[in-house]
Amino acid sequence: MTTMPLSDVKARLSEIAEEVDRTHERVHVTRNGREYVVLLSAEDLESLEATIELLRDNSAMSRVREAEAAATADDLTTAEEMAKLMSERRVREPRER
Structure with missing residues (x-):
């Protein structure tokens, strides 16, 4: 798991998005030192949603x-x-x- 400040993510969004898609590693984004959002690949999101649906x-x-x-x-x-x-x-x- 990688954690990055929002300012760094903004500056390198294309590069980070490509890496997230390629490696399936999530990036936790902080704002003002607090966890804010998480970047994950569309494929991983679909998989998580399918798992939740199955569990229900x-x-x-x-x-x-x-x-x-x-x-x-x-x-x-x-x-x-x-x-x-x-x-x-x-x-x-x-x-x-």
């Missing part, structure tokens, strides 16, 4: 808890098993072109 969805969270319980119980499908299942499905249900 009781049905989705129930599925997440079920998946976590399955992982804890070691009741998972391996990549190899999944590839085999997908291959078998393609044979049973060929795609229409």
